[in-house]
Amino acid sequence: xxxxxxxxxxxxxxxxxxxxxGFIITTMIVxxxxxxxxxxxxxxxxxxxxxxxxxxxxxPISIKYFLIAILFVLFDVEVIFLYPWAVNFKGLGVTGFxxxxxxxxxxxxxxxxxxxxxxLKWE
Amino acid sequence: xxxxxxxxxxxIILAVFGISLLIATYSTYVERKVAAFMQDRIGPDRAxxxxxxQPIADAGxxxxxxxxxPAQASKxxxxxxxxxxxxxxxxxxxxxxxxxxxxxxxxxxxVQGIEINIGVLYxxxxxxxxxxxxxxxGWASNNKFSxxxxxxxxxxxxxxxxxxxxxxxxxxxxxxxxSVRAIVEQQAEAGFLGWNVFTQPLGFxxxxxxxxxxxxxxxxxxxxxxxxxxxxxxxEYSSMKLGFYLFAEYINMFVxxxxxxxxxxxGYHYPxxxxxSNALTNSLGAVTGHNVxxxxxxxxxxxxxxxxxxxxxxxxxxxxxxxxDQLMNLGWKILxxxxxxxxxxxxxxxxxxxxxxxxxxIVIVATVLAIMSNSRAPKGQVSPQRS
Numbered sequence: 001x002x003x004x005x006x007x008x009x010x011x012x013x014x015x016x017x018x019x020x021x022g023f024i025i026t027t028m029i030v031x032x033x034x035x036x037x038x039x040x041x042x043x044x045x046x047x048x049x050x051x052x053x054x055x056x057x058x059x060p061i062s063i064k065y066f067l068i069a070i071l072f073v074l075f076d077v078e079v080i081f082l083y084p085w086a087v088n089f090k091g092l093g094v095t096g097f098x099x100x101x102x103x104x105x106x107x108x109x110x111x112x113x114x115x116x117x118x119x120l121k122w123e
Numbered sequence: 124x125x126x127x128x129x130x131x132x133x134x135i136i137l138a139v140f141g142i143s144l145l146i147a148t149y150s151t152y153v154e155r156k157v158a159a160f161m162q163d164r165i166g167p168d169r170a171x172x173x174x175x176x177q178p179i180a181d182a183g184x185x186x187x188x189x190x191x192x193p194a195q196a197s198k199x200x201x202x203x204x205x206x207x208x209x210x211x212x213x214x215x216x217x218x219x220x221x222x223x224x225x226x227x228x229x230x231x232x233x234v235q236g237i238e239i240n241i242g243v244l245y246x247x248x249x250x251x252x253x254x255x256x257x258x259x260x261g262w263a264s265n266n267k268f269s270x271x272x273x274x275x276x277x278x279x280x281x282x283x284x285x286x287x288x289x290x291x292x293x294x295x296x297x298x299x300x301x302s303v304r305a306i307v308e309q310q311a312e313a314g315f316l317g318w319n320v321f322t323q324p325l326g327f328x329x330x331x332x333x334x335x336x337x338x339x340x341x342x343x344x345x346x347x348x349x350x351x352x353x354x355x356x357x358x359e360y361s362s363m364k365l366g367f368y369l370f371a372e373y374i375n376m377f378v379x380x381x382x383x384x385x386x387x388x389x390g391y392h393y394p395x396x397x398x399x400s401n402a403l404t405n406s407l408g409a410v411t412g413h414n415v416x417x418x419x420x421x422x423x424x425x426x427x428x429x430x431x432x433x434x435x436x437x438x439x440x441x442x443x444x445x446x447x448d449q450l451m452n453l454g455w456k457i458l459x460x461x462x463x464x465x466x467x468x469x470x471x472x473x474x475x476x477x478x479x480x481x482x483x484x485i486v487i488v489a490t491v492l493a494i495m496s497n498s499r500a501p502k503g504q505v506s507p508q509r510s
Contacts, residue, residue, distance in 0.1 A: 012136055013239075015133055016217045046265055048266075057265045061270070069277070072282065075459075086296045087300060101467060104467065120455050
């Protein structure tokens with residue numbers, strides 16, 4: 001295992017990306033061109049279990065989902081802060097651990113507040 | 124990086140790419156066979172011997188179906204959705220170490236597409252982009268069922284991602300590196316019992332649960348739950364676009380099985396590997412012996428992957444689907460606090476004379492608490508009481 005990493009070590013990511021893109025684009029074009037195409041008024045409507053279509057799907061949705069998304073942004077950023085500490089855990093020792101426990105305590109305090117506010121309550 | 128290594132790398136990437144497509148294709152067949160076995164049926168048996176050509180027949184059928192785009196849909200986003208889902212699924216297999224290394228005259232090339240020091244972050248990054256594929260596709264369909272499925276999927280995936288990220292921090296503390304290969308090597312140091320599944324049982328359970336939720340597999344398949352949402356986010360899709368969504372799910376299953384095996388089950392290591400490897404190098408010579416030992420390790424790794432793919436299917440026919448509030452409560456109120464607790468206990472254990480097995484403490488306490496609360500609960504509450 002080499003200790004230092006050069007930018008060229010990341011080059012295979014591009015190979016993989018190229019392969020995946022090539023596969024997807026080819027498949028999409030092929031399946032688009034060899035299938036049959038028949039259009040009709042009823043068939044082009046969105047599927048609603050056979051009843052007449054009422055409006056479209058550009059409707060407001062429950063605020064719960066947006067709250068979850070906002071909470072995710074907050075918590076995921078805090079999780080990412082934990083990663084550098086975890087990697088350097090042995091070097092930072094007890095001091096680092098105490099600092100991180102304080103950090104996680106703040107995180108959990110916020111978490112407790114969210115639960116008490118009823119943000120995560122789904123009925 | 125000189126040209127020879129570059130070419131060998133490209134060949135390895137091509138092989139990994141092909142293998143993940145092949146395994147995903149045959150997972151559809153195995154899933155149907157396993158389902159049939161569990162339900163005492165025969166399963167697909169018409170195309171080829173034992174129905175072995177069934178996946179090829181399915182793929183052919185999907186190619187020749189009509190590529191349907193609803194009139195109200197946003198056309199380009201509708202095409203982009205499955206393409207994104209497939210792209211992220213195909214990209215994630217690159218950093219998984221499939222074996223030790225292949226030895227040429229003077230080269231030592233690891234059996235791994237991309238050997239980078241941020242492998243774990245790479246996988247998390249690519250996997251979390253996968254939710255865009257579902258979200259974009261479901262929204263672009265302009266269908267209410269698709270929209271509901273897409274929103275459920277997005278909300279579920281991001282909720283479980285927090286716990287997923289927290290659950291492996293204890294592993295990173297032990298390995299001190301974000302490279303998947305370094306994590307695999309670190310597990311082998313203490314032999315068979317040093318595998319992370321023995322040092323981090325709680326982290327393993329949390330990770331496994333989150334992996335099920337991230338792959339949208341039963342019992343967390345609410346985004347495509349057919350009793351409520353017709354087909355979920357892919358209701359309006361047909362032909363190979365639908366195929367891409369289904370295929371991406373199987374590739375994700377393969378990648379998460381491989382990731383679980385390398386994080387918790389020692390990757391390409393197996394019990395008594397050292398002795399077997401030494402015996403091979405002594406009898407076959409340094410180069411051939413090493414390569415044969417690598418091949419055995421890779422075979423062991425694929426054995427673990429296949430077990431976990433089977434496990435995914437086994438659970439599908441064993442556990443019923445969760446309700447949406449139960450899913451959210453499990454993710455936020457149980458898994459996240461548990462994984463924070465796991466981090467703190469494991470960290471204190473490691474600081475306190477480097478004890479790796481501190482996580483067992485939580486498991487034992489949790490088991491005792493569960494037994495106690497079970498024995499204290501009043502009997503006969505199973506039947507609903509009439510007023």
